Amino acid sequence: MEIxxxxxxxxxxxxxxxPDIKVVGYDISPYxxxxxxxxxxxAGILSYNFELHYGNIFEGIDRQDESVDFAxxxxxIEHIPRS
Incomplete structure (x- = not known):
């Protein structure tokens, strides 16, 4: 997964x-x-190898299947405000 x-x-x-894996990506920009x-x-990547979705990390990422091997x-990181 990439946020x-x-x-x-x-x-x-x-x-x-x-090439044999499926990746899921979330971005805040429709563009x-x-x-x-x-x-x-x-680039020749088959559509069943990736899913791209709208997602805002500040609102939470809705994952029905919460298993993720890596993200x-x-x-x-540069967009996360200091607290």
């Missing part, structure tokens, strides 16, 4: 290295979801 996938670069890298979906498709938040 805040932006342009989808890390999703693409993961799928390129491990990012559309862009990353097109980019992954053009990346590479483009999120």
């Amino acid at each position: 805040g996938f932006g342009e989808g670069f890390y999703l693409w890298e993961i799928l390129k290295e491990i 990012a979801i559309e862009f990353a979906s097109r980019m992954l498709t053009v 990346t938040l590479a483009e999120v």
Whole structure:
């Protein structure tokens, strides 16, 4: 799972290295979801290998199946306010 996938670069890298897995991504930007979906498709990634959804980490990510092997938040940390 990747939260805040932006342009989808890390999703693409993961799928390129491990093509037999399915990745799920959440981003707050509808543009990012559309862009990353097109980019992954053009790169030859099959649509059943990825799911991209709207998600705002500050509102919580709704996961019906809460099992996750690993998660990346590479483009999120700089947006989390200090408390």
